[in-house]
Amino acid sequence: MTRTADLITAAVLLLIGAIVVSDSLRLGAGWGTDGPKSGFFPFWLGVLLLGVTIAIAIQAWRRGAGAPFVTRERLRPVLQVLWPATAMVLLTGGVSVGTVTVLPALGLYVSAAIYLAFYMRWVGHHRWITVLLVAVGIPVVTFLVFETWFLVPMPKGPLETWLGY
Amino acid sequence: MGFENLLLGFQIAVTPFNLFVAVIGITLGTIIGVLPGLGGANGVAILLPLTFTMPPTSAIILLTSLYWGALFGGAITSILFNIPGEPWSVATTFDGYPLARQGQGGQALTAAFTSSFVGAFFSIVLITLFAPLLAEIALRFGPPEFFAIQLLTFSSFVGLGGGNPLKSVVSILLGFILGAVGLDIVTGQLRMTFGITDLMKGFDFIVAVIGLFGIGEILLSVEEGLTFGGAATGMNLRVVLQTWKILPRYARTFVRGSFIGFWMGFKPGGATPASFMSYAFAKRFSRHPERFGKGELEGVVAPETAAHAAGVAAMLPMITLGIPGSPTAAVMLGGLIIWGLQPGPLLFTEKPDFVWGLIASMYTGNIIGVLMVLAGVPFFAAILKIPFAILTPLIVVVCAIGAYAVHSSMIDVWYMLIFGVVGYVFKKLDYPLAPLVLALVLGDLAENALRQSLIMSQGSLGVFFTRPIACVITLVALFFLLMPILTPWWRRLRGLPPTSGAPAEA
Numbered sequence: 001m002t003r004t005a006d007l008i009t010a011a012v013l014l015l016i017g018a019i020v021v022s023d024s025l026r027l028g029a030g031w032g033t034d035g036p037k038s039g040f041f042p043f044w045l046g047v048l049l050l051g052v053t054i055a056i057a058i059q060a061w062r063r064g065a066g067a068p069f070v071t072r073e074r075l076r077p078v079l080q081v082l083w084p085a086t087a088m089v090l091l092t093g094g095v096s097v098g099t100v101t102v103l104p105a106l107g108l109y110v111s112a113a114i115y116l117a118f119y120m121r122w123v124g125h126h127r128w129i130t131v132l133l134v135a136v137g138i139p140v141v142t143f144l145v146f147e148t149w150f151l152v153p154m155p156k157g158p159l160e161t162w163l164g165y
Numbered sequence: 166m167g168f169e170n171l172l173l174g175f176q177i178a179v180t181p182f183n184l185f186v187a188v189i190g191i192t193l194g195t196i197i198g199v200l201p202g203l204g205g206a207n208g209v210a211i212l213l214p215l216t217f218t219m220p221p222t223s224a225i226i227l228l229t230s231l232y233w234g235a236l237f238g239g240a241i242t243s244i245l246f247n248i249p250g251e252p253w254s255v256a257t258t259f260d261g262y263p264l265a266r267q268g269q270g271g272q273a274l275t276a277a278f279t280s281s282f283v284g285a286f287f288s289i290v291l292i293t294l295f296a297p298l299l300a301e302i303a304l305r306f307g308p309p310e311f312f313a314i315q316l317l318t319f320s321s322f323v324g325l326g327g328g329n330p331l332k333s334v335v336s337i338l339l340g341f342i343l344g345a346v347g348l349d350i351v352t353g354q355l356r357m358t359f360g361i362t363d364l365m366k367g368f369d370f371i372v373a374v375i376g377l378f379g380i381g382e383i384l385l386s387v388e389e390g391l392t393f394g395g396a397a398t399g400m401n402l403r404v405v406l407q408t409w410k411i412l413p414r415y416a417r418t419f420v421r422g423s424f425i426g427f428w429m430g431f432k433p434g435g436a437t438p439a440s441f442m443s444y445a446f447a448k449r450f451s452r453h454p455e456r457f458g459k460g461e462l463e464g465v466v467a468p469e470t471a472a473h474a475a476g477v478a479a480m481l482p483m484i485t486l487g488i489p490g491s492p493t494a495a496v497m498l499g500g501l502i503i504w505g506l507q508p509g510p511l512l513f514t515e516k517p518d519f520v521w522g523l524i525a526s527m528y529t530g531n532i533i534g535v536l537m538v539l540a541g542v543p544f545f546a547a548i549l550k551i552p553f554a555i556l557t558p559l560i561v562v563v564c565a566i567g568a569y570a571v572h573s574s575m576i577d578v579w580y581m582l583i584f585g586v587v588g589y590v591f592k593k594l595d596y597p598l599a600p601l602v603l604a605l606v607l608g609d610l611a612e613n614a615l616r617q618s619l620i621m622s623q624g625s626l627g628v629f630f631t632r633p634i635a636c637v638i639t640l641v642a643l644f645f646l647l648m649p650i651l652t653p654w655w656r657r658l659r660g661l662p663p664t665s666g667a668p669a670e671a
Contacts, residue, residue: 035351056335077390116562124553146215
């Protein structure tokens with residue numbers, strides 16, 4: 001329900017407000033020797049946030065449950081974008097627990113290719129040849145534009161090292 | 166004096182390289198404006214890292230051209246596909262899509278582009294005339310005046326933004342809070358980092374823009390299901406010329422729309438209300454109000470003129486005061502800082518070649534832009550024929566590249582994903598995103614202005630009321646802030662039914 005979502009958001013905002021206020025009090029929210037202390041501005045932001053969020057929560061509570069925030073079948077495509085995207089970011093930088101490498105750092109271009117191919121095949125059911133052309137073509141073009149033309153480096157992995165970059 | 170400066174500006178803007186940059190910018194901008202999930206603000210944010218190595222004037226021309234392109238691109242999707250790419254193109258769909266359905270798409274598009282051009286041109290002329298004056302006045306501003314203007318900026322989101330004013334306030338506060346994370350440059354203390362090194366750098370607003378607008382928007386559009394049932398363009402030279410013959414009939418609508426757009430536009434969040442207001446006025450003064458909503462050309466002219474006049478006017482506070490009027494302007498402001506320029510009134514005296522090059526490029530950019538979109542409609546409309554299973558991951562990849570490139574840091578890509586989810590939830594719950602971004606950009610400036618003002622007054626808030634300019638601005642700001650409370654009360658007093666404002670996010 002939208003009301004539930006509103007209330008959960010309000011709860012998160014209250015938590016943020018509380019963190020901000022407590023950290024500002026640690027830094028000092030008053031008047032120092034040469035003007036307002038570090039915590040002065042954030043302190044009042046936090047206090048205002050707490051106040052306004054409480055008002056929003058009361059509003060949401062009074063308004064009634066409302067329509068569902070998101071239905072199960074409409075959430076599905078959202079997660080279909082989100083999980084693979086998260087996996088792409090994980091693959092780009094790699095994951096290691098302690099000294100053990102769980103996921104290798106493939107760099108952005110290779111992870112992007114995998115991500116594009118996966119999504120096109122899984123969600124779009126495109127033919128393999130289209131998948132291959134797009135998933136390889138786009139990273140190659142991006143590579144040329146960013147690394148060679150504009151000299152903006154992206155995270156790179158073993159493949160780029162092997163190619164001499 | 167102003168004319169000489171403008172001439173100097175044209176000498177800078179009309180070089181082959183800068184014209185080429187403008188063409189590239191407009192092409193990319195129009196593509197971005199047509200694509201769902203990529204608006205002007207995050208198009209500019211993604212391209213920003215590519216401009217680091219360019220001369221600042223060419224860089225700003227690229228980014229502003231991209232912005233003009235995105236403004237034009239919004240009209241294409243509104244008219245042909247009934248999908249408003251940006252909030253301020255919503256009113257364009259009312260009559261634009263019916264026209265396209267009746268086979269008058271070419272006429273509607275020509276009218277939309279021409280109106281956009283007229284509105285933009287009007288605002289540029291006013292910027293040319295008023296920007297130097299405003300900058301001169303702003304040179305006399307002290308910290309209290311600057312803080313008052315910041316207050317005005319944010320209170321106009323609350324008062325004019327429509328939607329739930331409390332949620333606008335939350336967005337503003339959240340932006341300022343995120344902006345405060347990290348090193349406090351005045352005292353050298355770390356704020357809200359809790360011993361985490363990654364938090365020391367704070368949150369970059371460019372990453373926030375890419376996440377909130379880029380990823381958030383793509384999540385929203387896959388949830389709603391991307392389906393494009395497009396009408397035929399029907400664009401050719403004959404239609405363009407025929408439409409141009411009809412358009413002078415709407416001279417009064419053009420003038421009215423331009424004034425409404427400029428007036429609303431230099432305040433934040435103004436483009437959307439301006440487009441709705443202009444549409445409403447056109448309908449009220451029309452001899453055939455019953456035709457509106459069924460495919461009346463004037464119903465395309467009115468909102469497009471106002472939206473573009475407003476979109477251009479949003480640049481005025483950015484170049485004169487260093488305070489952006491929209492998220493797109495905010496990203497450009499971030500660019501100025503990265504290119505080593507100090508935004509604000511001093512720019513006019515210290516970097517006249519940059520400022521006047523920028524202003525001159527607004528003229529050339531819009532002239533090139535209107536010609537390019539008129540010629541390129543079939544090409545731009547074809548972009549929406551790309552299957553969404555390719556577009557969606559492509560946009561995500563482009564966003565990730567943009568987020569990484571800002572500081573060459575992986576943590577920013579993670580922030581981008583988190584901001585994306587936040588943007589999705591906030592959009593669904595009607596928390597406006599533009600004020601959050603603006604607060605994140607202006608956080609340090611606003612805090613310093615407040616600190617310095619309070620130091621001047623030994624801690625008394627009276628400093629915002631004792632100085633005449635600051636007092637006037639503060640009072641206007643307070644008026645906007647109280648408007649959500651005053652409006653229902655005022656309407657009840659006059660016996661009018663309560664209304665809900667148009668959703669705004671310019």
